[in-house]
Amino acid sequence: MTANTLRIAFLTSTLLAGMAHAEDVTLNIESWRNDDLTIWQDQLIPAFEASHPGIKINFAPSAPAEYNAVLNSKLDAGSAGDLITCRPFDASLDLYNKGQITDLTSLAAMANFSPVAKSAWQTDDGKATFCMPMASVIHGFIYNKDAFDALGIAVPTTEDEFFAALDKIKADGTYIPMAMGTNDQWEAATMGYQNIGPNYWKGEEGRLALIKGDQKLTDPDWVAPYATLARWKDYLGDGFEAQTYPDSQNLFTLGRAAIYPAGSWEIAGFNTQATFKMGAFPPPVQKAGDECYISDHTDIGMGINAKSAHPEEAKAFLEWVGSPEFATLYANALPGFFSLNSTPVAMKDPLAQEFVSWRDKCKSTIRSTYQILSRGTPNLENETWNASAAAIKGTETPEAIGARLQSGLESWYKPTK
Amino acid sequence: MAAKAFRWHIPVFLAPAVLVYTAIMIIPLFGTLNLSLYNLEGQNRIFVGLANFRTLFGDPRWSASFWNALGNNAWFFMVHMLVQNPIGVLLAAILSSPRLRFAAAYRTAIFVPAILSFVIVGFVWKLILSPIWGIAPGMLDWVGLKSLYLPWLGKEQYALTTLALVSVWQFVGIPMMLIYAALLNIPEEVLEAAEMDGVTGASQFWKIKLPLILPSIGIISILTFVGNFNAFDLIYVAQGALAGPDFATDILGTFLYRTFFGFQLQLGDAHMGATIATAMFGIILLGVCIYLFAIQTRLRRYQF
Numbered sequence: 001m002t003a004n005t006l007r008i009a010f011l012t013s014t015l016l017a018g019m020a021h022a023e024d025v026t027l028n029i030e031s032w033r034n035d036d037l038t039i040w041q042d043q044l045i046p047a048f049e050a051s052h053p054g055i056k057i058n059f060a061p062s063a064p065a066e067y068n069a070v071l072n073s074k075l076d077a078g079s080a081g082d083l084i085t086c087r088p089f090d091a092s093l094d095l096y097n098k099g100q101i102t103d104l105t106s107l108a109a110m111a112n113f114s115p116v117a118k119s120a121w122q123t124d125d126g127k128a129t130f131c132m133p134m135a136s137v138i139h140g141f142i143y144n145k146d147a148f149d150a151l152g153i154a155v156p157t158t159e160d161e162f163f164a165a166l167d168k169i170k171a172d173g174t175y176i177p178m179a180m181g182t183n184d185q186w187e188a189a190t191m192g193y194q195n196i197g198p199n200y201w202k203g204e205e206g207r208l209a210l211i212k213g214d215q216k217l218t219d220p221d222w223v224a225p226y227a228t229l230a231r232w233k234d235y236l237g238d239g240f241e242a243q244t245y246p247d248s249q250n251l252f253t254l255g256r257a258a259i260y261p262a263g264s265w266e267i268a269g270f271n272t273q274a275t276f277k278m279g280a281f282p283p284p285v286q287k288a289g290d291e292c293y294i295s296d297h298t299d300i301g302m303g304i305n306a307k308s309a310h311p312e313e314a315k316a317f318l319e320w321v322g323s324p325e326f327a328t329l330y331a332n333a334l335p336g337f338f339s340l341n342s343t344p345v346a347m348k349d350p351l352a353q354e355f356v357s358w359r360d361k362c363k364s365t366i367r368s369t370y371q372i373l374s375r376g377t378p379n380l381e382n383e384t385w386n387a388s389a390a391a392i393k394g395t396e397t398p399e400a401i402g403a404r405l406q407s408g409l410e411s412w413y414k415p416t417k
Numbered sequence: 418m419a420a421k422a423f424r425w426h427i428p429v430f431l432a433p434a435v436l437v438y439t440a441i442m443i444i445p446l447f448g449t450l451n452l453s454l455y456n457l458e459g460q461n462r463i464f465v466g467l468a469n470f471r472t473l474f475g476d477p478r479w480s481a482s483f484w485n486a487l488g489n490n491a492w493f494f495m496v497h498m499l500v501q502n503p504i505g506v507l508l509a510a511i512l513s514s515p516r517l518r519f520a521a522a523y524r525t526a527i528f529v530p531a532i533l534s535f536v537i538v539g540f541v542w543k544l545i546l547s548p549i550w551g552i553a554p555g556m557l558d559w560v561g562l563k564s565l566y567l568p569w570l571g572k573e574q575y576a577l578t579t580l581a582l583v584s585v586w587q588f589v590g591i592p593m594m595l596i597y598a599a600l601l602n603i604p605e606e607v608l609e610a611a612e613m614d615g616v617t618g619a620s621q622f623w624k625i626k627l628p629l630i631l632p633s634i635g636i637i638s639i640l641t642f643v644g645n646f647n648a649f650d651l652i653y654v655a656q657g658a659l660a661g662p663d664f665a666t667d668i669l670g671t672f673l674y675r676t677f678f679g680f681q682l683q684l685g686d687a688h689m690g691a692t693i694a695t696a697m698f699g700i701i702l703l704g705v706c707i708y709l710f711a712i713q714t715r716l717r718r719y720q721f
Contacts, residue, residue, distance in 0.1 A: 090684065091684075181571070182571065183656075183661065183662070184657060184661075185661050237549065238548055238568075239567075239568030240568070240571070241568045241570075242547065242569065242570040242571030243548060243568070247547065247549050247550070251549065377479075377683065377686070378478055379680075382659065382683055386659065386663055386664070389661065390663055393662070395573065395663065411478065
């Protein structure tokens with residue numbers, strides 16, 4: 001008797017679940033952005049569900065450090081969500097090559113993105129795009145506006161002006177000229193080398209030539225940024241060798257440093273921490289009138305799990321993710337993560353606006369080491385961290401660094417001409 | 418007379434420990450050794466024999482990283498042997514002195530760091546030594562030695578020694594406790610007999626007590642050796658997986674971690690990782706064997 005009741009109860013619940021299933025499709029999103037959970041739940045998902053009745057979205061993030069491992073095991077086991085947030089380049093390319101995420105080249109919204117924006121989620125030949133680009137981060141320098149006003153420094157546009165400004169701040173002595181340390185190494189590469197470098201190797205032109213093998217890391221365009229980094233040493237705080245990334249952030253937001261080599265992801269944090277006015281300027285060019293280049297690095301995209309039971313609904317969602325509407329919502333909810341959409345996005349945050357305005361006057365590129373060149377061992381990106389830190393500390397000459405990186409790259413990479 | 422019944426209780430009582438140990442230690446160990454003999458060709462795993470070891474020791478880049486890590490590891494071990502263990506013996510000798518007051522309080526205070534997590538120790542020392550917020554520059558300033566301050570953790574030539582000394586600070590309590598126990602084990606009669614013969618004070622320590630605690634020092638040395646060559650946590654917490662500055666603090670553990678799990682853009686390579694793990698296993702095995710066969714057999718033991 002009891003057994004029967006239970007069985008009926010189970011059957012009923014299955015039926016009910018089945019009916020709910022027929023009415024509403026729920027799409028699960030895999031992501032590492034657990035910081036963004038409330039933004040998805042409060043702003044992005046309701047906006048989508050309002051315009052797309054019948055599709056429900058569930059944002060299910062995991063911890064950033066575990067994301068790749070968790071995602072890979074879920075995909076292998078067939079239990080991953082319908083939508084997969086894509087890391088740029090090889091991690092996602094690997095998923096596509098294994099057939100775990102689908103080709104999205106035919107989606108209409110793909111037309112809203114430039115080739116550079118899509119390059120992070122394309123096959124090496126650029127024929128197939130497998131993730132919808134969502135956001136990028138831009139490099140530049142954030143400065144303490146109050147400090148600049150007090151010392152009468154104008155925003156530098158050339159390298160000479162930049163170093164003159166640093167000299168002036170140093171001579172005054174109130175502020176540490178520049179907040180950066182070499183302890184964690186990656187800042188030296190990401191906020192140092194990849195920040196100022198595009199002006200030397202002419203952005204995409206140099207980056208693609210390096211991949212093709214037409215340029216080498218020993219060429220002046222690739223060595224000169226290390227020489228410039230070596231000049232930074234005198235303007236960093238005492239004991240910068242042991243200064244960590246959070247140390248640098250705190251030095252700047254406490255108002256003890258005047259300039260912070262930055263990535264735009266800092267904006268939200270700095271807005272809440274700093275009590276002074278902040279401004280931003282793009283990496284200074286070598287000579288007045290030179291074309292400027294910025295690192296506008298593709299960071300987040302989204303693709304579809306090949307095993308998803310609802311590929312049509314998932315595609316509808318990605319069409320929306322590729323739309324200007326999503327771009328506006330996302331860029332305003334997360335200042336510093338910029339939409340990759342070609343349609344200009346109106347942003348309310350002045351600092352974020354300043355960063356994104358450089359896209360109009362400068363040419364965009366991505367970090368030189370991310371596409372293809374960091375596939376082997378030694379890993380070029382990791383070597384660049386170490387090399388940039390060595391350049392700033394002055395423990396290795398720029399020429400020696402270039403030679404070391406090039407020989408490391410050549411040991412496994414054969415350019416396909 | 419029937420054969421003696423099989424003593425079932427022996428396997429039954431051994432079973433839990435043997436099963437658990439096999440499942441979580443022996444099988445993974447052989448799995449690792451086995452993994453080091455394979456590599457990926459495209460998507461397939463193929464048997465490559467000792468080719469991974471040839472890469473590790475033959476390829477200039479791999480071998481440079483490996484020997485750098487091994488050299489750093491050897492220095493890390495040397496600092497422990499030369500600083501931690503003598504200080505441990507000294508502290509134990511002082512603590513066992515009957516005239517010392519508050520011995521229990523000192524013993525506890527010195528042992529407490531050993532039970533702290535590596536994460537706490539690494540973080541606290543990073544803060545103490547920080548050039549920006551740390552108290553180290555300020556304290557040196559009070560005594561007029563500010564010029565001696567350096568950002569030690571950021572300098573290639575000092576970082577490893579600094580971290581080794583932090584590790585010594587953390588673990589000095591362990592040799593102290595073991596030696597202390599050994600010293601308390603020395604029977605009163607032996608010491609009284611020594612006093613009758615006029616051997617007292619420091620000479621009593623060198624001539625009577627030290628020979629009696631030598632086996633304990635041997636055990637401590639081998640524990641230090643195994644612990645140091647398996648070390649990873651402190652370096653990882655303080656300097657990250659890249660073991661900066663410029664790999665100056667890279668030891669076998671961090672080298673293994675970077676290779677096996679990958680780092681930033683570098684994808685993990687389980688096969689080369691297993692190769693390094695096997696090399697570490699070999700080094701530790703060799704060290705333990707040298708100790709067991711060359712040193713321990715020569716240590717004289719005294720029965721009381």
